[in-house]
Amino acid sequence: MPVVSFREALNQAMDEEMARDDRVFLMGEEVAEYNGAYKVSQGLLAKYGPRRIIDTPIAEAGFAGIGIGAAMVGLRPIVEFMTWNFSLVAFDQIVNHAAKMLSMSGGHFSVPMVFRGPGGAAHNLAATHSQALESIYAHFPGLKVVMPSNPKDAKGLLKTAIRDNNPIIFIESEVMYGEKGEIPEGEYTIPLGVGQVMKEGTDVTIVSWSKILQHVTVKAVQRLEDEGISVELIDPRTIKPMDWELIFNSVRKTNRLVVVEEGWPFAGVGAQISHEVSRNCFDDLDHPVERVTQEDVPLPYAHNLEVASLPNIQRVIRAVRKVLYID
Amino acid sequence: MTSSISALPAKQSDRLLGLPPDTLLKWYDEMLLIRRFEEKAGQLYGMGKIGGFCHLYNGQEAVSTGSVGAITLDDYVITAYRDHGLAISKGVDPKAIMAELLGKHTGTTKGKGGSMHIFDRTTNFLGGHAIVGGHIPIAAGAAFASKYRDQHLVCLCFMGDGATNIGEFHESLNLAALWKLPVIYIIENNKYGMGTAVDRASAVEDLVKKAAAYDMRNEVVVDGHDVLAVYKAVKAAVDHARATYEPSLLEVETFRFRGHSMSDPIHGHYRSKEEVESQKKLDPITVFGTVLIEEGLATEEYFESADKRIKAIVDECVTFTENSPEPPLDELFKDVYID
Numbered sequence: 001m002p003v004v005s006f007r008e009a010l011n012q013a014m015d016e017e018m019a020r021d022d023r024v025f026l027m028g029e030e031v032a033e034y035n036g037a038y039k040v041s042q043g044l045l046a047k048y049g050p051r052r053i054i055d056t057p058i059a060e061a062g063f064a065g066i067g068i069g070a071a072m073v074g075l076r077p078i079v080e081f082m083t084w085n086f087s088l089v090a091f092d093q094i095v096n097h098a099a100k101m102l103s104m105s106g107g108h109f110s111v112p113m114v115f116r117g118p119g120g121a122a123h124n125l126a127a128t129h130s131q132a133l134e135s136i137y138a139h140f141p142g143l144k145v146v147m148p149s150n151p152k153d154a155k156g157l158l159k160t161a162i163r164d165n166n167p168i169i170f171i172e173s174e175v176m177y178g179e180k181g182e183i184p185e186g187e188y189t190i191p192l193g194v195g196q197v198m199k200e201g202t203d204v205t206i207v208s209w210s211k212i213l214q215h216v217t218v219k220a221v222q223r224l225e226d227e228g229i230s231v232e233l234i235d236p237r238t239i240k241p242m243d244w245e246l247i248f249n250s251v252r253k254t255n256r257l258v259v260v261e262e263g264w265p266f267a268g269v270g271a272q273i274s275h276e277v278s279r280n281c282f283d284d285l286d287h288p289v290e291r292v293t294q295e296d297v298p299l300p301y302a303h304n305l306e307v308a309s310l311p312n313i314q315r316v317i318r319a320v321r322k323v324l325y326i327d
Numbered sequence: 328m329t330s331s332i333s334a335l336p337a338k339q340s341d342r343l344l345g346l347p348p349d350t351l352l353k354w355y356d357e358m359l360l361i362r363r364f365e366e367k368a369g370q371l372y373g374m375g376k377i378g379g380f381c382h383l384y385n386g387q388e389a390v391s392t393g394s395v396g397a398i399t400l401d402d403y404v405i406t407a408y409r410d411h412g413l414a415i416s417k418g419v420d421p422k423a424i425m426a427e428l429l430g431k432h433t434g435t436t437k438g439k440g441g442s443m444h445i446f447d448r449t450t451n452f453l454g455g456h457a458i459v460g461g462h463i464p465i466a467a468g469a470a471f472a473s474k475y476r477d478q479h480l481v482c483l484c485f486m487g488d489g490a491t492n493i494g495e496f497h498e499s500l501n502l503a504a505l506w507k508l509p510v511i512y513i514i515e516n517n518k519y520g521m522g523t524a525v526d527r528a529s530a531v532e533d534l535v536k537k538a539a540a541y542d543m544r545n546e547v548v549v550d551g552h553d554v555l556a557v558y559k560a561v562k563a564a565v566d567h568a569r570a571t572y573e574p575s576l577l578e579v580e581t582f583r584f585r586g587h588s589m590s591d592p593i594h595g596h597y598r599s600k601e602e603v604e605s606q607k608k609l610d611p612i613t614v615f616g617t618v619l620i621e622e623g624l625a626t627e628e629y630f631e632s633a634d635k636r637i638k639a640i641v642d643e644c645v646t647f648t649e650n651s652p653e654p655p656l657d658e659l660f661k662d663v664y665i666d
Contacts, residue, residue, distance in 0.1 A: 025475070051475065057505065062464045062498025069468015069482075072453060073403065075475060092495070096458045097465060105446035105454065106436025107662040141663050165665045 001184060007040045007177040009151035010116075013158035014041070014078060016187070018048055021076065024162055027054040027063055028080030028117070037082045038118065038177050060090035064115070068098050068167075071113040076162060084119035084133050084171055098167040099142035114161045116170035119147075120211055120262050121310060123175070127298035130306075132263040134210075137169040138240040138272075144192055145169045145239040147210040151181040153237055156190030164192065173211035195243035197250070201232035204320050205250040207273060208260040209235055212311055217260045220316035229320060239269055247273065248280050255286040256323040260316050265293040287323040292316050340622055344559055348624050354396060354554055355619060356633055358388035358612050361412040363641045364421055365585075368411065368428055368442075371645075372589045377428045380457075381442045384412030386552075386584035389611035390515050391416040393557025394483055397565050403469040405453040405462050406485035408443035409515075409583075413485060418450040425644035431651035438654040439662065453482075460486070460493035463512070467503045467574075470510035474572050481509045481568045483561070489520025491534050500576065504541040509568035511561065514578045516551075521587045522597040538576035551581035552609040555618070582606040 004012070018024045025048075030037045032045040032055040045053040056063040060081065067077035081087045087094060098111045121130035138145045144166055148154040154172070161168040198213075199221065208217035213235055221231045232250050236243055251257050257277055259270035274289040295309040321327070343351065365383040372381050384391065387409075395404060395416035404417045411428075415421055419435060427434030428442050435445050443457040453469060456462035466484030473480040490496055491514060503510050514534050518525060526532050538545035544567060550556040557579055564575035584607060586592050594600045619625035 057498075057501065059498040059502060061495050062467070062502045065461070065464020065495065065499065066468040066471050066502060069405075069453070069465035069470075070472040070475070071468070072465070073451075073469050073472045075472050092458055092461050093464065096461055097456075102665055103662045104436065104440045104444050105448075105662075106434070106439045107665075108436065108446040108448040109453065110665045144664075 001182040003180050003182055004151050005178050005180050006151045006154055006172070007038060007042075009155035009183055010040050010158055010172065011042060011044070013155045013162070015044060015047070017159055017162040018044070018052060023074065023076040024078065025052040025054065025075065026078045026080060027056055027067065029056055029058060029082045031055060031080050038174060040177065041080070060086050061093050064090035064093040065097065067113050068093060068101070068111055071111045072101065072109045077113045078162065079113065079115050081115065081117035083129060083174070084117055085129050085131050087115065087117070087133070094137070094143070094167070095140055099140045102166070103142060110165050111167045112165040114158070114168045114170050116158070117172065118174035118177070119171040120173055121299055121306070124301055124303060124306065126301040130299040132261070132294070134169070134171055134239050135263050135267060135269045138269060143167055143169050144241065145171070146192060146237070147171045147239055148237060149210050149213045149235050151179070152183045153190060153196075155183055156188050157192065157237060160189045160192055163189070171210065176211050176214065179214070190237070192238045193241040193243055195234055195236040195238070195246040197246070198233040198235050199231065201230040201254065203230040203254060204256040204258060204323055205232045205234060205247070205254045206258045206260060206316070206320070207234045207236060207247055209237065209239070210262070212260055212262045216311050216313055217316055220313040220320070223313065223317060224320055229324065231320070242273070244276055244280070247277065251277055251281045252284045255284050257285070257289045258292065258316070258319045258323060259289065260292040260311055262294055262311060265291065265296055268293055287325070290319040290323050292319050342555060342618070343622060344555055350396070351619060351624055352629070354392050355612070355615055355625070356637065357392050357416060358554065358615065359633055359637045360421065360640060361388045361391065361415050362612060363637050364415060364425070364644065365411060367641050367645060368425070369585070369589065371429065377442065378430065379441050379443075380408065381428065381589045382409040382587065383583070383585040383589070384409055386606070386611070387515055387517060387581045388412060389552050389554040389557050389615070390513070390579050390581050393554040394485070394513055394561045396554075396558050397562040398481060398483060400450060402480050403451045403453050403466070403482035404485070405466045405469065405482060406455065407459060407462060407487060407490065408455065408457040409487070410443065410445045410455040414445040414447065414452055414455070417447070417452045419445060419447040419452050421640065422644045422647040426648040426651050429648050430653065431648055432654040432658065433647070433651040437658060460490045460495040463490065463496050463499040464502070466510050466512070467499045467508050470503065470508035470574070471506070473509055474507070479509070479569045481511060481565050483511050483513060485513045485515055487520060488514055488516040488518070488525050488534055489523070489528060491537055492529055497540070500538070500541045500543060500574070503574040504543045507572040508574055509572045510574045511564045511568060512574065512576045513561070514576070515581050516578055517581050517583045519587070519597060521591070524597065533578075535576060535578035544573060544575040546575065546577050548577060548579040551579040552611040552614055554611060554615050582609070
């Protein structure tokens with residue numbers, strides 16, 4: 001199987017979908033002549049030209065809205081945010097228009113488009129440039145939220161997202177773009193709303209996604225396994241719709257759940273997972289659901305403070321030991 | 328109707344812009360329909376049958392009819408929340424609009440959108456949008472798609488004077504000018520954004536000057552009560568957009584005869600009774616009626632018969648609505664996502 005980087009996987013997904021469907025185009029800041037702020041769109045301008053690979057001014061609300069209008073009348077835009085932090089100045093467009101158009105128009109106008117770009121913290125970017133926003137977007141009916149954790153999923157999920165007829169929030173990670181992984185030969189897609197058991201286990205279930213899954217949770221799981229604790233690790237891949245049955249079935253087997261996410265604790269995705277598991281697996285649980293999140297503060301610049309706020313391996317291990325009643 | 332056409336002078340006056348008499352009479356009927364429709368909506372609101380916010384178009388009919396008269400069914404129209412008149416002009420079934428106002432399942436959006444959110448795919452009416460300024464980039468998106476597909480369709484984007492102060496207006500104008508998108512921005516300057524006069528909200532009182540920041544073709548229509556003046560300016564902008572893909576910004580001076588919404592009095596603390604009464608002398612329907620008489624295209628008898636026909640249409644809207652069911656409860660979960 002070919003080995004490609006995360007950014008190459010995303011690039012292949014866009015390239016293949018643009019080749020098969022002329023309605024698909026990419027717009028965003030620096031996506032064309034600069035070949036992408038993070039080189040995700042490398043080479044696409046040369047291949048598809050300025051009609052379909054479009055540099056925008058710094059005007060997120062403006063170009064997000066252009067994408068929505070174009071989608072309403074039949075095109076299939078991919079709008080890249082240089083980071084998801086900048087989507088907040090296009091929040092009105094995404095939330096009031098993209099998310100609600102189908103419902104509010106009584107089914108007259110759908111918005112088949114993808115908003116994509118990197119989310120979450122990188123390094124030393126401080127509070128405004130480090131936000132994990134999946135819980136906010138997952139809150140709104142009408143949006144789907146996709147967060148791949150590896151190149152294979154990134155390609156397969158992005159291809160599906162581009163073909164989906166709803167507005168999709170597709171959140172990547174700046175610090176993962178160079179990470180490599182195997183992808184299948186040739187054409188493949190991965191359905192939205194279908195999670196994956198990354199590793200089977202019997203003692204505890206951990207749900208985690210995107211960068212934190214790879215950079216923190218997987219490493220913590222390795223150490224826990226070394227201690228003799230058998231972890232079942234689930235990557236939901238899509239935050240909304242969530243693959244609830246996959247999680248419930250795992251919890252019914254392990255009787256314990258820890259959710260590890262990058263976002264803030266209050267009203268985070270993990271809070272919703274905890275609630276659903278409490279409702280659906282109450283009799284199966286041997287301990288209340290534990291969560292590992294970022295601290296409830298704006299993320300500081302200084303390295304030591306940044307590290308102190310974000311989820312880390314020790315905190316995951318501590319949470320797992322807690323649900324297992326191990327001191 | 329035919330008897331009035333037979334009265335057509337041998338040579339048509341220039342002020343009729345070469346438009347066929349049946350088109351002009353259709354415009355008269357359409358403006359009258361909008362007026363009577365809105366009067367009925369006002370009554371039904373007063374009776375508690377229409378809920379939420381409801382913004383009437385009375386007084387601005389010439390803007391809607393003159394503008395939409397300059398485009399085809401395939402072209403796009405998008406506007407803000409004062410949307411009943413423009414929807415009627417674009418050809419949306421007034422029965423479905425009335426049903427929507429009363430939250431019925433036969434409404435334009437099955438009772439999902441209400442007064443501020445009229446949509447209709449078959450007539451390319453892209454809404455009815457209630458977040459001020461939010462629809463303005465979307466208009467550029469429809470125009471973008473037209474150019475992307477080399478269709479030469481245009482999008483008319485209507486907005487109030489108040490919308491010219493919000494960021495999305497400026498981002499949209501910049502992008503449309505930068506990328507040459509065939510969108511015609513039409514400011515319906517009715518002098519007040521709710522209760523705030525233009526000169527209290529905009530550093531530039533001549534709103535059309537905002538086009539200069541984007542080097543955009545622009546024009547002011549001082550006689551916004553004159554359907555022919557509106558048509559002429561919009562037609563020129565549309566022709567220009569079809570030929571060059573370039574956008575225009577038009578400012579149409581108009582006036583709403585009713586309050587901002589149903590909860591706002593017609594005159595009061597922000598505009599005087601005298602101002603409203605003086606503006607009402609420029610009633611677009613009366614003004615156009617006078618033109619039709621002067622040009623020999625219509626008679627008082629025609630107006631009387633038009634009144635009856637329009638009243639029958641509005642009555643039919645009400646009957647249709649009253650006989651329509653509320654949305655079934657399973658509608659709640661429909662159209663949130665699409666397969």
